[in-house]
Amino acid sequence: MLIAGGDALAALFDPRPVTTIRWGLDRIEALLAELGRPERTFNALHIAGTNGKGSTACFAASMLEDGGTRTGLYTSPHLEDVRERFLIDGAWVEESALQSAAARVLDCETAEHCTYFELATALAFTCFAECGVEVAVVETGLGGRLDATNVLRPAGTAITPISLDHTEWLGGSPESIAKEKGGIFKPGAPACLGRIDPLPLAVLERAARRVGSPVARLGREAEVSDVEVRTDPPETRFRYVSGSRPDGLRLATGLPGRHQADNAALALLLLDGSGLPPDEDSARRGIARARLAGRFEIRPSRGGRPGCVFDIAHNPAAIAALCETVAALSAARPLIAVVGMLADKDWKKMLARLALDSDAMILTRSAAPAERRWDPSRAQEWLSRERGLESIVCRNVAEAVSRGLTLAGAGTLLVTGSATTVGEARALPELAGVRTGD
Known part of the structure; x- marks a missing residue:
């Protein structure tokens, strides 16, 4: 912060x-x-x-x-x-x-x-x-x-x-x-x-x-x-x-x-x-x-980069609303989700819902306080074992966004899971397109 x-x-x-x-x-x-x-x-x-x-x-x-x-x-x-x-x-x-x-x-x-x-x-x-x-x-x-x-x-x-x-x-x-x-x-x-x-x-x-x-x-x-x-x-x-x-x-x-x-x-x-x-x-x-940063905040595509959506959804109900909105807007595919959550959240339910709507998930960890730090490798294992889904783990938000941009192509990059994840991604120069509402 x-x-x-x-x-x-x-x-x-x-x-x-x-x-x-x-x-x-x-x-x-x-x-x-x-x-x-x-x-x-x-x-x-x-x-x-x-x-x-x-x-x-x-x-x-x-x-x-x-x-x-x-x-x-x-x-x-x-x-x-x-x-x-x-x-x-x-x-x-x-x-x-x-x-x-x-x-x-x-x-x-x-x-x-x-x-x-x-x-x-x-x-x-x-x-x-x-x-x-x-x-x-x-x-x-x-x-x-x-x-x-x-x-x-x-x-x-x-x-x-x-x-x-x-x-x-x-x-x-x-x-x-x-x-x-x-x-x-x-x-x-x-x-x-x-x-x-x-x-x-x-x-x-x-x-x-x-x-x-x-x-x-x-x-x-x-x-x-x-x-x-x-x-x-x-x-x-x-x-x-x-x-x-x-x-x-x-x-x-x-x-x-x-x-x-x-x-x-x-x-x-x-x-x-x-x-x-x-x-x-x-x-x-x-x-x-009315605008509020990080609440389905859209940065339109520029120069061939995918459009990006930031949303601080950090519990199952918020993730469900996010996914419904992505569907309602017919977001360009592929939809690549960069996800960084906090350990004390119900991340299993959140990941299960995101998996239904995204074409790939990149799991990462933000610079959250140590006591709330999520383990994306554990989440990756759970997704594979319980849901039969493959995902990618990146060491930090910057690396995850870079990988997501490559995978998304002309599609959509969705960054979500916590305020700390969105805050770190939002500050990255490669996502410095038009900031809707800024």
């Missing part, structure tokens, strides 16, 4: 491991108190879920920005540069403002006890406060109840679809994961729910009732229909109808995939329910221009 910027920013994070997790809100509460409670200077929208929360947050922020609201967006993880996490009105926070806020956080006595994510969260809130942000759209890092972002007093919350991920921290069932994510609900702030399976949905609705949070659901208070994934240019079109918009809106996003229609619709449901409704033009323009 690249730490960008000057001394204060580098000193704030180094040498703290990015992946350190320590439950509890005591440290972040103490740090924010020492900083003068920056998170109380702006309105906030808080978004949790297993898959799609980053895209949903991006859609919400884009609609607010188009309507003239000074908007902060805090997401994670970053792919190449830590500054990706902190956006104001769709752009990286200015270097001087980021350094000023980092210096303030670094000067706090309580900062030395905080994790990487707690410091990043405090930095985001401090930047937003100092830069006059009116509304911050904030994505949780892990879970919700004990996530560092859960110090907010949001105008509204949203939960995207839930599936099994981070089970060592959140529990081994969708219901236990839903319990943790429902911990972001706050009294009086609407809880907007995406398409969630019945058992975790029941957990979330009970959690909302307990705190007095009114529930609005995609599929009940709002509906998506007429979804169409188009290829030229890649986009997703759909119709949105809700109680507050009974005549409906026809919308389109440049983020391809049927799931992105739901993510955009949930963002609009959240804004409408939280008292921040965009007008029709801002809803259309905001959804149309």
Whole structure:
């Protein structure tokens, strides 16, 4: 991971491991108190879920920005540069403002006890406060109840679809994961729910009732229909109808995939329910221009090189959505998948699904922390033994991409499996074609 910027920013994070997790809100509460409670200077929208929360947050922020609201967006993880996490009105926070806020956080006595994510969260809130942000759209890092972002007093919350991920921290069932994510609900702030399976949905609705949070659901208070994934240019079109918009809106996003229609619709449901409704033009323009790096990010073919798709899909549900989108766009063949996962993920299910849609798989390992480092040779053996499939193992992402480009010819290179894999590949000069959305 690249730490960008000057001394204060580098000193704030180094040498703290990015992946350190320590439950509890005591440290972040103490740090924010020492900083003068920056998170109380702006309105906030808080978004949790297993898959799609980053895209949903991006859609919400884009609609607010188009309507003239000074908007902060805090997401994670970053792919190449830590500054990706902190956006104001769709752009990286200015270097001087980021350094000023980092210096303030670094000067706090309580900062030395905080994790990487707690410091990043405090930095985001401090930047937003100092830069006059009116509304911050904030994505949780892990879970919700004990996530560092859960110090907010949001105008509204949203939960995207839930599936099994981070089970060592959140529990081994969708219901236990839903319990943790429902911990972001706050009294009086609407809880907007995406398409969630019945058992975790029941957990979330009970959690909302307990705190007095009114529930609005995609599929009940709002509906998506007429979804169409188009290829030229890649986009997703759909119709949105809700109680507050009974005549409906026809919308389109440049983020391809049927799931992105739901993510955009949930963002609009959240804004409408939280008292921040965009007008029709801002809803259309905001959804149309929203982009998030590494979410089915396309770099078109140039000079005979294959088109490349980057997607940080890192659990079975996300891989399934990725494969469905590849099929919907009729990606040029052969489709060569460069795959680098993390050891604590359900990589067997992920590989089995990818094998159905790719013409060849190249397995590799990113520069992930040692405790999460995947063994691609073991995965290769499993694919051969259990699935009768051959695959290629490369020592690192750069070597895997080089091999993939050769095999793909005029086809498509798909890079997926984790944020670290996508981040490393995305920075390679041989993939420096047109960056859609940059």
